[in-house]
Amino acid sequence: MTDTVTITIDGQDFEVPKGMNLVDAAKLHGIGIPVFCYHPKLDPVGMCRMCLVELGNVAIDRTTGAPELDEQGNPVIRWFPKLQTACTQTVSQGMVLRTTSDMVVEGRENILEFLLTSHPLDCPVCDKGGECPLQNLTMAYGPGESRFIYDDKIRLAKHVPLGKLIYLDRERCIQCARCTRFCDEIVGDDVLAFHERGRRLQIVTISDPPFDTKFSGNTTDICPVGALTTTDFRFGARPWELTEVSTICPYCPVGCNLNASTRMDREFGGKAMIKRIMPRQNERVNEIWICDKGRFGHHHSRHEERLLAPLMRNKSGELVEVEWPAVYKAIAKQLKAHGDQAGFVGDSTLSNEDLWELRRLAELSGGSPRLGLWPATMSGGDVVAQVGVGSETRLQDLGPGSVILVMASDFEEEAPIWWLQVKQAADRGAKVVVANARPTKLDRYASAVIHYRYDEAVGVLNSFTAPLLSGDGQLGQGNGWGALQSDLQNAEVTHADTANLLASAENLVIFLGSEGLTLEQHAELMQAAANLLIVSGHVGRPNNGLIPVWPGANVQGAWDMGFSAEATADLLANPPALWVIGGADVAGEDIRMATALEQAEFVVVTAQFMTPTAAHADIVLPRQSFAERAGTYTNGLRRVQRFYPAQGPIGDALPDWKIFAHVSAQMGGPRPPVAAGTIFRDIAQRVERYIGMDYTRLAWFEPQFPDVGGDDLYYGGTAYSNYGGLGLQWPAEAEAEQPQFSVRPVRTAAPQTDGLTLVPVWVLFDRGHLFEKSELMHHRMPQPYAAFNPDDAARLGLTDGDRVTLAVEGHELTVTAQVGDDNPAGAVLLPRRLSGDATLSTPAACTVQKIESMQKVEG
Amino acid sequence: MNLIRGFATTIKHVFEEPVTIQFPEEERPVRERFKGRHALKRYDNGLEKCIGCSLCAAACPADAIWVEAAENSDEARYSPGERYARTYEINMIRCIFCGYCEDACPTEAIVLEHEYRLSFNDRVDAVYTKDMLIDPVPPGGQDTPQVTEPGKFTRSIPEMKDPD
């Protein structure tokens, strides 16, 4: 093959891919070349000089260009006279390496001796001690003792806060620049830099607020010493005392693989407790990165306000603690009475098993089950099943020739790790097209940016599709091709260049959010995206297709279990008498829901906290957090992933599936299953997409490259090897051997009228009822605001900082106005989950009243 | 003949001073290097030597030691370094008094002393907590937590034998 070359390492021949650097090439075959500054996810810089090797190339005769041969006919090797850094050299045919010769051993010893001249010997208190590359490599390769006089060691500040989440210990820093390079290369946030030079070289934060990035925690993982530590874990435990439990992030559709590092704790009643959250390597999902929300958002799982026992309203209307059997009976009684009128809502943090048992309960209750999904902001689970991105898609494979369209989503706020991967794809040469009503951070990496009015979203996609419909098309007649063709024949081609770019792309991935769209509009937008993908032939293979930016961790799973946002909308339109709400804080997030619950006859809620929804309930059931139980989540790429119980149980809280199963049993259903795995077996038999899956198969794993976790001496602590399972992806219909495609014309939204539309938007660091409990993140959560376009603001007489009342559908909300050029005209952007006040799920017309001007507040 | 020799031995021992002592009224002194119950030491100013590094727990072959660490602040300072032991427990039933913990300790905080009267009626009683293990505050010293002036204790591991 031409893609590989043969190199010789320590006398053994290996085939390695062309263009790979020597550290990776050796690692690929299990030969360790120790490094500090090099990291396989970052560009090599050759700073630490730890990876020194003896290197020889095949001597090339200058006149003929052919390799020189010795008397035996073997190629002559020309050795470099000095040691070379392996990280900055790439492999070439016939290259010869020595990694264990005396010269190399001495070279490594020398570098370690130098590094230790200024590194403090405080391993006993250092959080990295035990998983520290410097410690490991010193033991493995270092000199027995240093000749440096201990008293000459420099003393520097031990406790320099870089922002409120990360501390810098300047003494421990070995100036490898991994953290600054992570911020520059991977994230693109200009927040960390070197200052000064020589021995004074030091890491400083150059942003305001300090270390202003959503990915700051990752720098502590890749730091090869204990220079960067998180405030969250500080002195929590020694690494060797921790038990790593595989889990999945419960916040966003990326479904990052996490490791919960747990240890028993006296203050937690001697039960296992999550001490920190670390990324778990899954090259198909999050690689080795996680955002700060996932890393620091685990505190809700053992917050003191957790509900500990079931609550039921007594005769005087107060919620009082009762025993579990009593509530099961009470719920069953109510369900029997109102069964055919009951509405069921499942939250995006519920596992597939929870949702399945909720569905079984709904089925037992009689009537046709009304299964609503929360948050109900996005439609189109069926479309995803049809044209969802191909199996084995890896976002890090997207490069030159690939086009990524990100639409109707504030991508970094909604799916941070996808944002990170798309940003890197753009750096590698993929073309990114960003379409939204307002500028977002991804615009800076985009090849093309399209800013539309919210009501034009479908039109933008149609204008991409229209030029492709000229011929008969590969679909032949039927399947809606003709209808679509005649529908779009007069469509205006507004973005011809971008349309060309998309059509000619080798790979096309569309990330679709729902910003500014009602459910009906979003359903049309999903179909429009499907039309484009089908018509341009970007379906049914890896790295092509649709990825929905779902509004939660297990929205895909909820669709698969039969829940839908449309059902939620229907529940709102025709409210049932009895509500069973699993996990969601519907009333805290949506004012319409709050009203609906107020009017309901009976409300049953499973909740971790006394949320506004729980306050409306007649029965409140304490549910377990994701940390205490097993289950599966299905992420936005349709990958079904397992999470395991990490933390000791709290109070009488139970997993949702157990609660629902017990009620089912009361209703005459089967005996409750004993474990989540049993339920999943049931799912795998009855849900077509999950056929063939079980807990054992979901837990499969394989060695991943780059291998940065686990027992490694020099990448230790970076991330953890994945032993919890890489998950399984169910294939989209487009991947079938003979896929049946159909397209259909889509309705464009009615043009916006003169009035203002309240558009709910997402912010990553919100005050959702779970994330809010991570108090160390409060400083990152913005104050509640509503954002106005300057023209609208002028018309309304608003200035930045004014207090305004937004009236929508008879409800009123009071927030602070923010006026900025980036905000689209005709819309009031209202971030969800920023205050205790409920907002809206989907856009709606609103009126604005100024109640207090900024000057008055100041006065 | 053998009989006489045997009785002679017996008679000789009858008049010897007895080696048994009347414990607990009397106590036999132990050797200087005897390894008895552990004590957690303090500096002269009352600060604890233990920095909560858990190395004793790691070294313990019987898994008898349990340490949980926390961070010092100038408002509540337990040890001169960055970190201190919030929880420190030794299960005396498990302990085999090998002294590895003493060897592992980087600050000479844990010392096996001469106390050997360890008996319990209940297994829970066998778990000695930090309050039971730590030495009393030396004269002139202050009990922990102490309020210390900012900037005085900045090292992660104290270098001084006895901070003032």
Added chain:
Amino acid sequence: MAHILLRDLDIPDIWQFDTYVANGGYEGLKQAIGNHTPAEVIQIVLDANLRGRGGAGFPTGRKWSFIPQNEAVKYVVVNADESEPGTFKDRQLLEKNPHQVIEGAMIAAYAIQATAVYIYCRGEFWDLAHALEERIEEARQANLVGENVLGSGWNCPMFVHLGAGAYICGEESALLNSLQGLLGQPRVRPPFPAQKGGGLYYEPTVVNNVETLANVPWILVNGADAFKQIGTSESPGPKIFCMSGHIARPGNYELPLGITFRELIFEHAGGIPNGKQLKGILPSGASGPVLRATDEVLDSPLTYESVAKLGSTLGSASFILMDEDTDMVWAAAKMAHFFKHESCGKCTPCREGTYWLERIYERMMRGEGTEHDLHLLNSVPRQMVGVVLCALGDFAANPVLSTLKNFPDEYERYIRQRPVREQTADTLQDYARKEAGEHPAAVGEGGL
């Protein structure tokens, strides 16, 4: 013989545009553009075997020929970051004969068809840089720089950039980083500056020393053969020797390569003052090994090859001379301090090694040197040589190893008799405080 480079010694007003032109100035550029293709210009410079005067002595024509021709954007960068101790030749050239440098740079730019020329001046040259901008403006008015140079349709503006005072920025890749607004740290090579991805803004770039470029106009006018008549066959051409230290007449001397040490020091520069004996010679500032002034050394010719044979380098030919009263250990200590101060900190051996060396010398200067220190001085520099990212780490080892080799007796004295040469006032705490630095950029607790 008239000077080729230091023409101000013959014509004091040569810095003025009119005087320069009246004395044959810009003739080389006109000939290059008028009579030669870019490839021919490179060939002429190759034939002349002009070698870089910045220190490494790399053939200039070869350097130019590495530039890929099909790239749209290419740069010439003039390295005027003259920060080697004892070197002051570029300063005189830029001050007194600036147009010749501008002309040379434009010829280089023409030869590689560059899109812009940058002159990177060291931070302390700010007044010089302002004057240089005026000189460039004069040349631009005369259509010698800028758009459509001499009607050829080739555009090449010229800019002056001031550094911020770092020795490391004399290293070409660190200079390019600094020019781009990045931290002045060397880059990993390959890619080399001449390659795509390695140069200024990652485009192919030629980086030449001021003195090198000052030779180019003369070569174009007088031909490669005439140039080779001067000096030796391997090292042809005139060279400016900067004489400083214990010397009767310090200053710049333009002489052909190939004269001997003795001629340079005693005939041209007037010998050692006060009738003292010459003891040590630093032939290339602080970065080259120190030579002991033996007869063998003094009778050697000054070419790149012969100085290398003596175990040193000709480098930028900045001679620092030390008479018999000089304390060589003290001198080495000063140089160790210099390199510690100037190390950029990017790679481990240089960052830590220079610091270690400085601490050892400080001990010796305080009269606390031990046998162990002598052992360290022998081994620590050897741990740095060859494994560092750029040449600075190698330079830092040179004064230590060469003084140890050539003046072992003086080190013995520091170990045996322990004279207190210099009471370094700093306690370690002061030192650390100094090291910690005070800077508003660091958030929260700075310093200790």
